[in-house]
Amino acid sequence: MSASAMSLEAIQREMAAAVMRPLTADEEMQAMAPDGRAMSDVAASFVAPNSRLSAFERLEIYNRQYWFRVLGALAEDFPALRAVVGGRDFEALSVAYLTAHPSRSFSLRNLGSKLVEWLAAHPQFAGRRHRLAVDVARIEWAFVEAFDLAEREPLTLEQIATLDGGSRLALQPHVQLLALEYAADDLVLKLHRREKKQTSEAGVKEDEVHAAPAKLPRLRRRPTWVAAHRLDNSVYYRRLAREEFFTLDAIRRGLPLAEALTGGFSDSRMPESRRASFVREMFANWAELGWVCAPELESLIRP
Amino acid sequence: MANRFNANQNHGVGIGLRIPHYRHIFSRKPVVDWFEIISENFMCDAGRPMEVLDQILERYRVVQHGVSMYFGSVTAPDPEHLRRLKQLVRRTNTPWLSDHLCWGSVDGTYTHDLLPLPYTWEAVERTVERVRAVQDYLEIPVAVENVSSYAAFTASEMTEWEFLTEVVERADCGILLDVNNIYVSAMNHEFDPMKYVNAVPAHRVAQIHIAGHTKYERYILDTHDHPVIDPVWQLYARAIERCGPTPTLLEWDDRIPSFDEVHAEALKANRYLNSGVPPVPGVPGERPLLAGVEVPNLGPGKGRTRATEPKDLRFSAEPAEVVR
Numbered sequence: 001m002s003a004s005a006m007s008l009e010a011i012q013r014e015m016a017a018a019v020m021r022p023l024t025a026d027e028e029m030q031a032m033a034p035d036g037r038a039m040s041d042v043a044a045s046f047v048a049p050n051s052r053l054s055a056f057e058r059l060e061i062y063n064r065q066y067w068f069r070v071l072g073a074l075a076e077d078f079p080a081l082r083a084v085v086g087g088r089d090f091e092a093l094s095v096a097y098l099t100a101h102p103s104r105s106f107s108l109r110n111l112g113s114k115l116v117e118w119l120a121a122h123p124q125f126a127g128r129r130h131r132l133a134v135d136v137a138r139i140e141w142a143f144v145e146a147f148d149l150a151e152r153e154p155l156t157l158e159q160i161a162t163l164d165g166g167s168r169l170a171l172q173p174h175v176q177l178l179a180l181e182y183a184a185d186d187l188v189l190k191l192h193r194r195e196k197k198q199t200s201e202a203g204v205k206e207d208e209v210h211a212a213p214a215k216l217p218r219l220r221r222r223p224t225w226v227a228a229h230r231l232d233n234s235v236y237y238r239r240l241a242r243e244e245f246f247t248l249d250a251i252r253r254g255l256p257l258a259e260a261l262t263g264g265f266s267d268s269r270m271p272e273s274r275r276a277s278f279v280r281e282m283f284a285n286w287a288e289l290g291w292v293c294a295p296e297l298e299s300l301i302r303p
Numbered sequence: 304m305a306n307r308f309n310a311n312q313n314h315g316v317g318i319g320l321r322i323p324h325y326r327h328i329f330s331r332k333p334v335v336d337w338f339e340i341i342s343e344n345f346m347c348d349a350g351r352p353m354e355v356l357d358q359i360l361e362r363y364r365v366v367q368h369g370v371s372m373y374f375g376s377v378t379a380p381d382p383e384h385l386r387r388l389k390q391l392v393r394r395t396n397t398p399w400l401s402d403h404l405c406w407g408s409v410d411g412t413y414t415h416d417l418l419p420l421p422y423t424w425e426a427v428e429r430t431v432e433r434v435r436a437v438q439d440y441l442e443i444p445v446a447v448e449n450v451s452s453y454a455a456f457t458a459s460e461m462t463e464w465e466f467l468t469e470v471v472e473r474a475d476c477g478i479l480l481d482v483n484n485i486y487v488s489a490m491n492h493e494f495d496p497m498k499y500v501n502a503v504p505a506h507r508v509a510q511i512h513i514a515g516h517t518k519y520e521r522y523i524l525d526t527h528d529h530p531v532i533d534p535v536w537q538l539y540a541r542a543i544e545r546c547g548p549t550p551t552l553l554e555w556d557d558r559i560p561s562f563d564e565v566h567a568e569a570l571k572a573n574r575y576l577n578s579g580v581p582p583v584p585g586v587p588g589e590r591p592l593l594a595g596v597e598v599p600n601l602g603p604g605k606g607r608t609r610a611t612e613p614k615d616l617r618f619s620a621e622p623a624e625v626v627r
Contacts, residue, residue: 006458008425009377015418016409046421048455050493052521058454061522066414073415103413106371106384107343150348173348233351 011046018042019062020102022095027067029060070098073108078115078140080191084133085126086213093125109144116141132219135184136191139237142176142228146235149174154290160283165258169251170295176228177240177249183224185237187216231289238289243268244282254295304547308444308477308509310398314364314550316572318565321555325355327562335566337364339552340395342402343371346387356395365395366510366550368479369402371413374433374447375420376406385440392441399444399509401479404430404467421456422466427473434474446477446509451487451516451525463488464502477509480546482538483525483554487516490523500538505545513539513572514554528557530568536575543575551576 006014018039024030033042040056047055074094075082082090101114116137119126126133150173163169171177191214225245228237240248247264255263265275286292305313315336320328327333338359345356359365369388372380392400405417420426438445449467461469471478480503482496489496513536515529531539531553543549553569 008375008421008423008429011421011456011458012377012406012409012418016412016414019414019416019418020412044457046456046458048457048459050455050491055454057521061453061524062416062418066416069415103415104411106381106408106413107346108415109347148347148350148352151350174350230350233354 006046014042014046015059015062018059019066020099021063022099023063023067027064029056029063067095070103070108070111071095073111074098074115077112077144078137079195080140080188081133081136083191083195083214084129084136084216087211089125089127089213093119096122096125109148112137112141112144129213129216131221132182132184135180135182136188138178138180139184139188139226139228142178142226142237143235146174146176146228146230149230151230151290152293155287155292155294157284157287160287160292163257165256167257168254168295169257169260169292170254171248171252172229172291172293174230175248175291177245177252178226178228179245180224180226181221182219183222184219185224185226185239187219189237227291229289229291241270241278243270243278247282248291251292304549306477306506306509308399308446308507309550310444312398312550313548314366316569316576317364317366317550317552318569319368319552319554319556320359320365321559323559324562324565329358331562332362333562333566335363337366337550337552339366339368339554342367342369342388342391342400345395346384346391360395365397366552367392367395367397367400368448368552369400370417371407371415372402372437373407374402374404374437375426375430376408376433377429378408378410380433380437381411385437389441392443397443399446399477400441401446401448401477401510403450404447404470405450417450419450419452419454419456420466422459422461422463423456424460427466427469430470431473434470434476438474438476444477444509446479447471447474448479448481448512449484449488450481451484451491451523453491453522453524455492462494462499462502463492464499468502468504471504471507476507478503478507479510479512480508480542480549481512481514482542483512483514483516483531483535485538486532486535487523487525490518496534496538497541500541500545503542503545505542505547508542508546508549510550510552511539511542511546512552512554513569526557527554528559531571536571539572540575548576 018029021030029039031039033039040054043055043059047059049055049058071091071094074097075090078090085093097115097118098111100118103111105111105113116134119137120134123130152170152172154172155169194214223242225240225242226237227240227248228235230236243264246266247260250260250263251257261279270278305311317335317337317339320338320340340356345352347353371384403417404420406420407414407416407418420430434445434447447467447470449463467478482500485496485499489499513531514525514527515531517524517526517528551569551572553565553572555565555568559565
């Protein structure tokens with residue numbers, strides 16, 4: 001298509017496709033377009049050369065800028081995942097993920113929103129640590145969500161005390177519930193600290209440090225329940241008992257309190273004699289952390 | 304100067320609000336004329352970004368600057384983006400709002416870059432329509448910023464400054480004149496930057512950006528990681544000569560030095576704003592500024608240096624500790 005015949009829309013579609021296409025291993029623009037055209041011809045169809053750069057080279061600047069920006073942004077949000085799989089493999093994983101799920105948001109904050117599901121479905125990008133990598137990605141994405149999702153007026157312990165079995169509650173939007181296969185929460189925290197230490201140490205060459213996967217302590221699979229949440233505008237995580245996790249999960253799904261507690265203690269090995277005090281402790285903790293609030297009116301209207 | 308595009312306010316010299324400076328700002332409470340915030344960094348529901356913003360708003364004047372409105376994109380902006388932006392406008396009470404004269408998304412897929420437009424009549428019409436719609440929705444003056452660019456289009460039918468003039472006149476909006484971007488584009492496209500500054504409709508300039516950049520062997524990248532160079536100050540001087548004292552903002556977004564260093568660099572603008580315009584070498588508008596400008600050989604530009612402006616700077620979500 002000649003440039004004079006190209007509409008604004010055609011130019012933008014052609015350029016966006018070129019800019020978002022993965023770079024070569026040498027971080028250059030690919031020589032051939034997916035449809036078999038030479039990229040030098042594609043570029044020349046709408047980009048003008050100057051005395052120093054060809055149309056291909058000018059378009060390549062944007063191609064490179066795009067990838068450096070989105071790869072950098074994803075690495076910032078998933079430093080522990082990067083350490084678990086290693087810098088080289090993380091980059092390959094990121095390119096594949098972003099090719100499948102380019103940004104659909106005006107903010108880079110949401111760039112990793114589909115990474116957990118994508119990584120779970122593509123084990124070849126995480127090797128033998130795949131299941132652990134998925135857990136780590138889930139924790140890191142939960143941190144992003146917990147960091148800036150809404151906080152509504154929490155219920156006090158006195159207000160909670162007035163509830164009955166038919167009451168419905170809601171969880172704070174920033175509280176993120178995670179059912180993990182590994183106790184990866186402490187690992188993520190350690191890796192974040194390691195990352196911070198290494199990037200602040202003078203003379204450490206980042207590429208050398210992060211190219212290979214980090215040496216990790218031996219972790220056994222062990223069901224682990226965690227909540228990532230925000231308190232005084234800082235993000236924390238808190239290990240949950242199985243019963244607490246499933247009760248909170250049921251509350252989030254809008255079940256009445258009695259059903260939520262029944263579901264929470266389903267298949268529980270906790271002695272009956274311990275349960276009443278455990279429930280009291282749960283509610284006291286939730287009140288202190290401000291985790292529960294009244295449901296929004298719309299959520300109470302059943303179709 | 305103060306005009307209807309900056310709500311008739313001359314804010315003075317400001318700097319971009321950046322995370323590495325928070326500690327200094329909150330502990331030392333420095334005197335700063337105003338801060339420019341990246342809108343997208345504060346278009347969230349809650350949490351530390353909003354706490355920081357509210358603390359800043361208690362003490363300082365704030366103007367919003369966006370990086371993803373993409374006035375020139377053929378597909379319409381995300382309604383959620385506009386809704387959140389208006390919410391933020393109400394919170395900050397920003398007297399005007401700026402974003403870039405560029406495109407960057409197609410069918411809801413975002414490049415997060417400020418991609419240049421072909422300077423065609425079709426692009427003028429499309430962009431004018433979008434600027435007008437956004438300005439009407441937000442109910443505050445909107446200023447469009449000229450971007451740095453590395454590619455030109457064979458389809459272009461006019462110069463960049465002609466395109467900018469057509470858009471702002473038809474949309475009846477303001478201009479955020481980035482003199483560093485003019486310099487970068489002039490080097491990359493081999494035109495005289497002073498000709499650009501002289502052609503801009505001065506009565507529409509709401510705000511001016513100054514910044515540093517990175518020179519490579521065959522092109523310049525807009526990196527906002529260096530002090531402002533003399534040729535850019537010369538363009539600034541000429542802009543002030545034409546526009547009068549105008550709210551000015553230094554952008555420094557990568558390899559950010561101390562607050563005091565950034566602020567001192569910004570305050571150099573006062574040399575031009577407060578005491579009349581110092582003599583500009585040569586006759587403004589007649590001397591091609593590129594003549595005699597040395598471009599050092601810093602390699603072919605294959606390093607992983609990013610053009611900085613489009614990146615919205617996220618806060619760290621790292622947990623401080625574990626609450627058991």
